Amino acid sequence: MKGPMLNHEFIDLLKAIIRHPSVVGSEHSFFRILQRELEERGAHVTWYEGLLVAQGSKPFSTMFSAHIDRHGLVCTGPNEFQFAAFVSGNRTDLLGNSVSEELITKITGRFQSLPVFAYEPWSGVYRGSGVIKNSYVCEFRNNLIFEIEGLDHVVAGTPVAFKDHLKIREGRLEGQLDNVLSAAALVHLFSLGFEGTAFFTAQEEAGKSWRYLLEWFRRFGGSTNRLFVLDTSPFPTIETANQQQLILREKDANAPFNQDATRLIEYLCRENKFSYLYKNRYVETENDRLVKAGEKPRSLGSTEMGRIIAASNGLVDGTTLQIPTTGYHTMEESSSWESVDAFVSLLTVLSNEVD
Numbered sequence: 346m347k348g349p350m351l352n353h354e355f356i357d358l359l360k361a362i363i364r365h366p367s368v369v370g371s372e373h374s375f376f377r378i379l380q381r382e383l384e385e386r387g388a389h390v391t392w393y394e395g396l397l398v399a400q401g402s403k404p405f406s407t408m409f410s411a412h413i414d415r416h417g418l419v420c421t422g423p424n425e426f427q428f429a430a431f432v433s434g435n436r437t438d439l440l441g442n443s444v445s446e447e448l449i450t451k452i453t454g455r456f457q458s459l460p461v462f463a464y465e466p467w468s469g470v471y472r473g474s475g476v477i478k479n480s481y482v483c484e485f486r487n488n489l490i491f492e493i494e495g496l497d498h499v500v501a502g503t504p505v506a507f508k509d510h511l512k513i514r515e516g517r518l519e520g521q522l523d524n525v526l527s528a529a530a531l532v533h534l535f536s537l538g539f540e541g542t543a544f545f546t547a548q549e550e551a552g553k554s555w556r557y558l559l560e561w562f563r564r565f566g567g568s569t570n571r572l573f574v575l576d577t578s579p580f581p582t583i584e585t586a587n588q589q590q591l592i593l594r595e596k597d598a599n600a601p602f603n604q605d606a607t608r609l610i611e612y613l614c615r616e617n618k619f620s621y622l623y624k625n626r627y628v629e630t631e632n633d634r635l636v637k638a639g640e641k642p643r644s645l646g647s648t649e650m651g652r653i654i655a656a657s658n659g660l661v662d663g664t665t666l667q668i669p670t671t672g673y674h675t676m677e678e679s680s681s682w683e684s685v686d687a688f689v690s691l692l693t694v695l696s697n698e699v700d
Contacts, residue, residue, distance in 0.1 A: 354536060355689070358382065359511055359529040363520050366464050366506030368417030370433030372547040374469030375413055379532065379545055386535035388543075395557035397545040399535065405567065407541035407696045408663075409534075410558060411527035411575045412549030412649060416674055418461065418505040424497050426505060428489035433551040456480045456491065459676060460508040463499045472503060507676055517583075519679040522670060524549070526680065527575035530689050539696055544572075546649065555652035562661050571606055572663035573695065574650040575688075577680065578624055579673030586680070589622040590687040592667035596625050598644055599651030606664040613694050619687045624667070666691065 362382070367375035376397045380390045388399040397413075419429040456477050463472035475495030483490045496505065512519040518526070531543040544561070546554035562570050580586035593610055596602055614621045625645055632642035650665045668688050672678040 355529065355533045356511075356513070358532060359518070359526065362529060362532075363509055363511050363522075363525050365469065366417065366462070366504065367413050367415050367525070368419065368466075368504040368506050369414040369429040369548055369550045370419065371417075371429070371464075371466035371504035372414050373467045374464065376545070376547075377469065379413065379528065382532050383535060383543075386532065388535045393557065393561060395547040395554065396561060398561065399531070399543045399545070401535065401540035401542070403540040404542045407539075408544070408570065408572050409531055409541070409575055409692065410544040410546060410572055410649065411531055412524050412546045412554050413528045414547055414550050414554075415506070415521050415523065415525065416550060417507060418491055418493075420463070420496070420499045420501050420503045420505065422501055424493070426491040426493055426496075427486075428491075429504060430550040431488050433548055433553070461493060461496070461505050462508055463496055463503050463505045466502075466504050472499060474508070475505075509676060513682075516682050517679040518682065518685060519672075519677060521676055522668075522678045522680060523577045523674065524575075526577060526668060526685065530575065530685075530692060533689060534692060534696070537693060539693075541696060549649050552647070552652070554649050555656060558649070559653055559657055559661065562657070566660065569659065570661045570663075571603065572650070572653070572661055573606070573610075574648065574663065574665045575692075576648065576665065576667050577670045577673070577678070578667035580669050580671055583671050583679070586669040586671050586684075589620045589669060590681075590684045591619050591621045591691065592624050592665075592669050593621050594624050594648070594650075594665045594667070597646050597648045597651035599647055600654040602650060602654065602664040603662040606662070609698070610664060610666055610691075610695070613691055613698065617687075617691065617694060619691060622669075666695075 365375055365378045383390050383399045391398045417429050418426040419432050421427045459477045462474040473496055475493040477491055478494050479492040509521045546557055548554050578592040595607055628643055628645055635642050653661050668680050668684050670678050670680045
């Protein structure tokens with residue numbers, strides 16, 4: 346494969362696909378966009394329920410996965426809109442036991458005045474636009490409820506996406522990056538000659554994506570399968586995010602990750618002079634401080650990797666590679682240009698290492 350990495354083709358790709366909606370539970374139309382981009386780059390693409398699989402000439406050489414769902418809303422009744430991740434996941438209570446749920450209780454007010462648009466979930470056909478006037482956690486339904494001006498005509502079941510476009514300023518990429526940034530990186534890898542397999546999963550934000558992956562591995566995988574899951578990783582400030590280019594993990598709240606795979610990522614970071622941080626160690630250090638101060642400790646987070654390791658009984662193993670971001674689960678999520686460049690570069694080096 347060629348290297349390195351960030352160029353006008355990657356930025357043009359990210360600019361294009363970030364504008365297409367992919368609300369949790371209504372990702373079909375985005376799969377269609379990815380299929381076209383992947384096939385134009387020579388990948389063999391297959392659809393499964395909740396999963397798009399793109400393969401090169403050596404499909405089991407390296408396997409990456411990235412979820413493609415983004416946060417948005419879904420119409421649940423006449424002029425009634427709820428947070429799609431909790432509707433899709435059949436979770437109507439905020440228990441506070443995941444990073445997503447902890448943050449949603451904090452960012453309720455941030456959605457006010459945001460422009461949104463409705464679309465057909467399969468085709469992506471536009472169904473009108475509106476503006477969020479208010480959002481709040483309903484004490485009766487225990488879900489995030491939105492009041493929207495301009496979408497009175499939308500029927501129940503219609504997804505509503507945040508209007509988004511990529512912004513580049515002061516050395517940072519900004520938009521709803523989780524996790525379209527990783528998806529764009531995987532598509533771009535095929536432009537660079539990637540010969541392995543890239544999985545694009547649906548409903549990760551609803552905690553379901555691992556099921557679609559595991560079904561594929563049960564049907565088509567080997568006796569053991571090493572997987573690298575790609576995602577973003579939130580930090581409270583730009584300063585804390587910029588202290589490292591890449592994020593590694595040894596475990597999450599569900600399971601420990603494969604040690605050999607994690608050490609390989611660390612070795613490649615060192616060899617290529619990419620700065621990195623182990624997120625689980627960072628959270629554990631912060632939790633020690635919080636406990637001493639009499640405050641509630643934070644969750645280690647629940648990732649696609651941890652979920653599939655915990656459920657697969659050894660069939661699937663691996664580790665994660667993540668991009669540090671700020672503004673998690675908002676329209677202002679951002680990452681440094683240097684981190685994204687290191688991310689794509691390391692994916693290429695990793696593919697060459699495995700080959």
